[in-house]
Structure formats: structure tokens, C-alpha cells
Amino acid sequence: MTPKMDRRRLLSTAVLGGAGLVGATALGSLAPEAAFAAEAQPVEPGAPDPNFAEGRISKISAGTLLATGSDGVLHSIRVTDGTSIWKLYPTTFDQVAVGDGMYARGVRLPDGTLAADSIWVNIVNLHAHIAAVGRNTLHLDHKGQRIVAHVVPGLSAAVYNSTPAVSDLSLLKVGRHVQVLGAWHPDTNEISIATVYAAA
Structure with missing residues (x-):
């Protein structure tokens, strides 16, 4: 030991x-x-x-x-x-x-x-609702503020129902509550996604 x-x-x-x-x-x-x-x-x-x-x-x-x-x-x-x-x-x-x-x-x-x-x-830990889903972006509503969350190919991951993280974010739907860990782009309303936690 x-x-x-x-x-x-x-x-x-x-x-x-x-x-x-x-x-x-x-x-x-x-x-x-x-x-x-x-x-x-x-x-x-x-x-x-x-x-x-x-x-x-x-x-x-x-x-x-x-x-x-x-x-x-x-x-x-x-x-x-x-x-x-x-x-x-x-x-x-x-x-x-x-x-x-x-x-x-x-x-x-x-x-x-x-x-x-x-x-x-620049780490952020947000609890939000998905307002819209774009190509490589999630538009989030966080306490009445709109956040643009960018998917980083090869890096961003999703955890559905506490299962192991996967790179497939296609199960993320409008209206769902999510927790997002990521990195803030200083002086903007934008972040890059590290991990999204959601219910499938």
C-alpha cells in the first residue's frame, strides 16, 4: 500500500x-x-x-x-x-x-x-432547460437567461440516466432539464460542453 x-x-x-x-x-x-x-x-x-x-x-x-x-x-x-x-x-x-x-x-x-x-x-456547472437544438449547439434557458452551448466534436459527452458517458448527444430534446459542465467563453453567453447529464 x-x-x-x-x-x-x-x-x-x-x-x-x-x-x-x-x-x-x-x-x-x-x-x-x-x-x-x-x-x-x-x-x-x-x-x-x-x-x-x-x-x-x-x-x-x-x-x-x-x-x-x-x-x-x-x-x-x-x-x-x-x-x-x-x-x-x-x-x-x-x-x-x-x-x-x-x-x-x-x-x-x-x-x-x-x-x-x-x-x-472558466468552468461552469449549469442546471437548465433545453430551449432549442441546433447543429452542434444547444440553446439553454438558465434562470431566464439564454445560454448557447457548443458541442465540441470528439470531446463533448452525454450521460443519460447515470449510464457511462457517450459521444451521442442526439437524445437531448427540447424541454428536457439538463445539467451541463463546461467552459465559459469569457464576457459572452456562450460555453463549450464537457458533459451533459440528462434523462433519456
Whole structure:
């Protein structure tokens, strides 16, 4: 049995320039569903999770992201050689841009910086109704707002009635309630679909 990995030590070493790092996905899944999963460590009810940050990126400098959270708090997120990044699919730090939104999980360092093991860029989790179906698009009604969801060939998938994901989205019909995980196109009402959850 592999001994439990000390995330704080591993990520602290990464921030300080340690070599031989294990990829951050060894610390947890990079799947989009994992961004919305409860953190394994308990947090006091009503208290913020110290190992989580979310916000819109305002500055990128020397492996550090500065992001303003939805609550107005400024977060400093350190990216290391062991950080895994998702932007509709696993990608690299150079694909992250100012103006992107992000969720990050990792460990909080003594100076308040979050050393990230996983970052999800522009991730969205929508509950909506299908208003129209187009060629490679779903038009969604989300709380009275229209969202255009783009199907990405070879990537977008559907899960019907909790069965394994398939690439066939043809069973998605107008009027159906769906949950959509995907990536937002900043400053638009458009997203790219990662996974659609629906009843067949």
C-alpha cells in the first residue's frame, strides 16, 4: 500500500523549487466534476474552505495568478510544476489568460498564498432547460437567461440516466432539464460542453 502523500509538504516543496514532483492529479481528480466536490478535510459550517479559491484572473506574473473572488476577496494562487490545469481539457499554464474565471484547490501556505494542485479555468456547472437544438449547439434557458452551448466534436459527452458517458448527444430534446459542465467563453453567453447529464 502506498503511504498517504503529504500534500502540504509536496506543494510547499514545489513552490520552493523542489524537483522530482509527482503530477498534481495524483493528489486528486482533475475531472470537471471534482471542482464542485466537497473538500475531504472538514470545514466549520459557514466558514470559507481555506484550501479553495475562486474568482476572475486580474494578473498573471511569474507562476502566480491574482484573482478577485465573487466575494471581493483577492486571491494569490501559486502554480507549480505539479499543478494540473483544466480548460475544457487538461492543458498548460500558458493557456490561462487575464479575464478567465477559475476555481483552484490546493494547500494554503503561511503567507496566505494558495499552492494549487488543481485549477479549473472558466468552468461552469449549469442546471437548465433545453430551449432549442441546433447543429452542434444547444440553446439553454438558465434562470431566464439564454445560454448557447457548443458541442465540441470528439470531446463533448452525454450521460443519460447515470449510464457511462457517450459521444451521442442526439437524445437531448427540447424541454428536457439538463445539467451541463463546461467552459465559459469569457464576457459572452456562450460555453463549450464537457458533459451533459440528462434523462433519456
